[in-house]
Amino acid sequence: MTTEYTGEQLRAAVADAVRAPSLHNTQPWRFRLVDGGIEVSVDPLRGLPATDPTGWGTRIAAGAALFNLRLALAVAGTPATVRLRPYPADPDVVARLVPDVPRRPTPVEQSLYGAISHRFSNRAPFWPDPVPAEARWRLGEAARAEQCWLELVIGTTAVNAVAEVARSAHRVLERDPAYVAERAEWIRSEPAPDGVPAGAGGPQSEPQDLLPQRGFGGRNRAPGRDFEPEPLVAVLGSAGNTSADQILAGQALQRVLLTATDAGLSVSMLSQPIEVPAAREALRMSLGRFGTPQMVMRIGYGQPGRATPRRPVEEVLDLPVASA
Template sequence: MITTGFTITDLRIAVAAAVRAPSVHNSQPWRFRLRDGGIEVRIDPGRLLPVSDPGRWAARMSCGAAVFNLRLALAVAGTPAEVRLHPYPQDLDVVARLVPGRPRPATPAERDLYAAVTRRHSNRAPFWPDPVPADARWRLVEAARAEGTWLEMVIGTAPVQAVAEIARSANRVLERDPDYRAELAGWIRTAPAVDGVPVGSGGPVGEPQDLLPQRAFGVRTRAPGRDFEPEPLVAVLGSTGNGLTDQVVAGQALQRVLLTATDARLAVSMFSQPIEVPRAREQLRLALGKYGTPQMVMRIGYGQPGWPTPRRMVDDVIDAVR
């Protein structure tokens, strides 16, 4: 038997998980609404990044990650959702609509990933030298594949150096734009806030010897000898296409990969600079020799617990029930 629709209680429980999804600059570009028994996820036009994300790629990725958290919360509650992406051709800001599917108990994997939702956050600090074992890498690759995307592990000094140079070059392009720098600065928080990146969560200030580019969120200098790892495990998430729906799918896959990493006690930081610069994105695809479109670059490893970023309250992101 399929239930008639989700309730406001279902919505609130699910949104409490959804708001823990990642977003560029912790901009949290999402809103949620209960409409005709279904939960809708909409891009919040007031929280877009017009300079670094003029095409709304990052907003759709973030909303896709929120959709995955919604799916987990609803599955753990006993009513998995059926998801339709971009359900209204006349309103593409609604990226997804979730309606109740057939009730069933949550699987152990769903419970494990749901338990990781509140523990997941980007770790921008240096990682320990411990290598990520093959079985953990396999789990991450399978997590991406389960959502219809691919995850390419970049192995070897030369390939990692090539990806790092693409990322650094893209970062230089972005930082030459004063509007980009002003937009980034607008999301740095030096006082308690419900969004943006607190300076304490921003990681250490970047230095010339760093392999991968750090955004200028933090103010902490690192201790002597506390450099970033010289040969990090780098992974690139990609999708078969790059349409609006492909980007939402990639966001769901990104969150599944991140939660799988958290469940495996791995730390992750993300680098979107080579995705934000079109030429760099194409260079990255060619360097990997992959079909499709790169959607996110990640650094994966083991490290001390990082500093989570704040989130808005559930009531602040829910629109009136319709």
């Protein structure tokens, strides 16, 4: 039985971990070996003070990277036991992973792992094809497997209610000059290992759009390429809203995203209703759910695309640390 992870295992798993999503593709995570265990930390130097003043988005991103890390280790036959927020005195460390009993990966783990390199945020309009019931069930099961819930918003009235909350939150955020300026700092017109390429920003928003789009410098849309009038909207939530709940939600988010990718679906994320506290509460009330909404998603079938760039693995690794 493996009692310690090695530097080679760390590097291999981190190459998959960094494929996780993050606000503005800031990639706010770090990884290191400590006494044979792998620690996942947030990178405070990559925070977004105007967009994410509480660190919610950073912890969601770290949780998503943690799920990819778990998956990579499991598929390699070296699954991990995970402890969230292991050091109360060091809240930047979101998780510590130590080797569990070696085993063969499950078919589900293999399928989700295979989706990591194909997952990307699709901000373009989707096709009108409905998402089948079986795929919807799989998405809900993915959230439940990570101790979270996924509410599929069904019916024109319900979708319109969520859309109004999202548009209202978007208007609030767009009135904040610091928020707008911070987003502009992460738009990339030239090749870069982080940030959002202008070409991946999706088409420019237009008044008839049901759901708001962030202004990532997107292109004008082709004639007849309006966004779908009846999108499948899903809200991911957790039981509470502590830091640990947000890390759990990040893991659930990534599992849902990979499940969608494995089913041939495209997803775009709308975090505006989560970033504005009053909008988040309005969203929760409109759903009639206990717990805390953590992400809104638009799900459907879309044109193939590609993931945004990632920093080299060596840039997010810290040297091994030995205990005194």
